[in-house]
Amino acid sequence: MTHYLTDSRALQGCVKKAVRETPVFDMHTHIYPPQFGELLLWGVDDLLPYHYLGAEFFRYSSQTPEEFFSLSKQQQAELIWEALFVDHSPVSESNRGVLTALNKLRFDVGARDLNAFREYFANVAVEDYVDRVFELANVEAVVMTNDPFDDKERQVWLNSKASSDPRFRAALRIDPVLMDWDRSASRLDGWGYRVTSLLTEETLSEISRFLYEWIERLKPLYLAVSLPPSFRYPEESKRARIIESCIIPVTRKTGIPFAMMIGVNKLINPRLGQAGDGVGRCDVGAVEALAGKFPDNRFLVTFLSRENQHEACVAARKFSNVMLFGCWWFMNNPSIIREITAERLELLGTSFVPQHSDARVLDQLIYKWSHSREIIAEILFEKYEDIRRTGWLVSEKEVRRDVKNLFSDNFKRFVGTKE
Numbered sequence: 001m002t003h004y005l006t007d008s009r010a011l012q013g014c015v016k017k018a019v020r021e022t023p024v025f026d027m028h029t030h031i032y033p034p035q036f037g038e039l040l041l042w043g044v045d046d047l048l049p050y051h052y053l054g055a056e057f058f059r060y061s062s063q064t065p066e067e068f069f070s071l072s073k074q075q076q077a078e079l080i081w082e083a084l085f086v087d088h089s090p091v092s093e094s095n096r097g098v099l100t101a102l103n104k105l106r107f108d109v110g111a112r113d114l115n116a117f118r119e120y121f122a123n124v125a126v127e128d129y130v131d132r133v134f135e136l137a138n139v140e141a142v143v144m145t146n147d148p149f150d151d152k153e154r155q156v157w158l159n160s161k162a163s164s165d166p167r168f169r170a171a172l173r174i175d176p177v178l179m180d181w182d183r184s185a186s187r188l189d190g191w192g193y194r195v196t197s198l199l200t201e202e203t204l205s206e207i208s209r210f211l212y213e214w215i216e217r218l219k220p221l222y223l224a225v226s227l228p229p230s231f232r233y234p235e236e237s238k239r240a241r242i243i244e245s246c247i248i249p250v251t252r253k254t255g256i257p258f259a260m261m262i263g264v265n266k267l268i269n270p271r272l273g274q275a276g277d278g279v280g281r282c283d284v285g286a287v288e289a290l291a292g293k294f295p296d297n298r299f300l301v302t303f304l305s306r307e308n309q310h311e312a313c314v315a316a317r318k319f320s321n322v323m324l325f326g327c328w329w330f331m332n333n334p335s336i337i338r339e340i341t342a343e344r345l346e347l348l349g350t351s352f353v354p355q356h357s358d359a360r361v362l363d364q365l366i367y368k369w370s371h372s373r374e375i376i377a378e379i380l381f382e383k384y385e386d387i388r389r390t391g392w393l394v395s396e397k398e399v400r401r402d403v404k405n406l407f408s409d410n411f412k413r414f415v416g417t418k419e
């Protein structure tokens with residue numbers, strides 16, 4: 001006998017409980033297992049200097065970026081704590097996130113004692129802390145960002161010290177190939193690939209070999225790139241030629257999606273380093289053209305600009321080989337998450353991936369998912385309530401089915417790992 005939720009309050013309680021209890025498959029992060037050594041950032045002295053807070057710090061401080069970045073991360077953390085938490089109320093999303101994470105870790109946030117937090121992190125084993133964070137955040141697994149052009153990370157993979165922990169899945173990130181082929185050509189040449197900056201047939205074939213070899217090594221769930229607002233397709237460019245001649249055939253043959261994260265203007269203020277990137281409105285037509293021309297390929301897509309979100313939903317309605325995902329980076333703020341989650345449910349039903357954490361510091365999983373779950377539950381309840389008022393009732397089983405699709409199964413099916 002199916003138990004339908006006839007009452008608004010019971011429905012709201014059921015949605016909140018399902019959203020809280022359903023594990024998420026976090027499909028885009030910058031987190032690594034402990035075997036990757038210093039690539040894994042964790043603890044309050046990595047959490048505070050995270051580049052989102054750094055950017056905000058420079059708005060209050062007379063310190064130059066050069067002076068700040070010459071300091072130890074402990075010194076950076078103390079300066080950020082004073083400026084963004086003590087001298088000004090920590091109401092920005094990145095500031096509130098630190099407080100949420102510390103609160104969920106059962107610290108006395110109100111004591112405002114940075115050294116008390118440090119005491120815990122100085123004594124906890126990183127493996128135990130990984131377990132605690134995944135449990136607190138209710139995260140089933142994270143997809144890493146794996147960059148063969150990062151010297152430290154490449155060594156981990158070449159020395160096959162990489163982890164077999166099923167909570168850490170790979171994604172092959174190849175920005176340098178598409179964004180700076182001339183410089184990347186010399187690096188691939190140095191790694192034994194017969195390539196030149198000119199895209200000869202041999203060079204294109206060797207780029208494909210590079211991709212196949214790293215796909216074989218990493219077993220990535222997808223191949224990813226971040227692209228600027230100027231990204232166009234079709235266009236007469238090396239980027240378009242490599243996409244058509246290498247990325248599209250290689251991802252189709254290996255059966256993995258091509259993830260395009262579009263809208264970042266890299267280093268509009270280079271002095272801020274990782275915090276120096278900006279955002280710009282993109283041409284969604286490029287995604288429509290690729291999805292239409294290559295119907296046998298699958299595309300994970302996210303846009304960085306709020307102004308692209310409605311067009312992106314319409315494009316996804318036209319191409320079922322496009323899967324919209326996440327509230328990326330400057331989109332990952334409550335006011336915007338609320339807006340685009342409602343927009344996506346209204347235009348796409350439950351056929352999208354509402355969020356990824358993009359966590360760069362392990363501890364961020366706790367707050368990024370706590371904040372997003374709260375908003376997604378609110379919006380989802382509103383949509384169920386709208387149909388309840390027509391007489392269409394949903395059961396707890398159906399609510400849990402929908403939430404599991406949104407939090408993991410849509411992604412797993414799209415990348416082909418759904419058992």
Ligand code: HDL
Nearest residue numbers: 030145226261274329358360
């Ligand atoms: O390119 C990306 O994957 C972005 O997410 C950048 O890493 C960005 O700096 C970031 O950390 N966003 O949250």
Ligand code: ZN
Nearest residue numbers: 028029030358
């Ligand atoms: Zn990212």
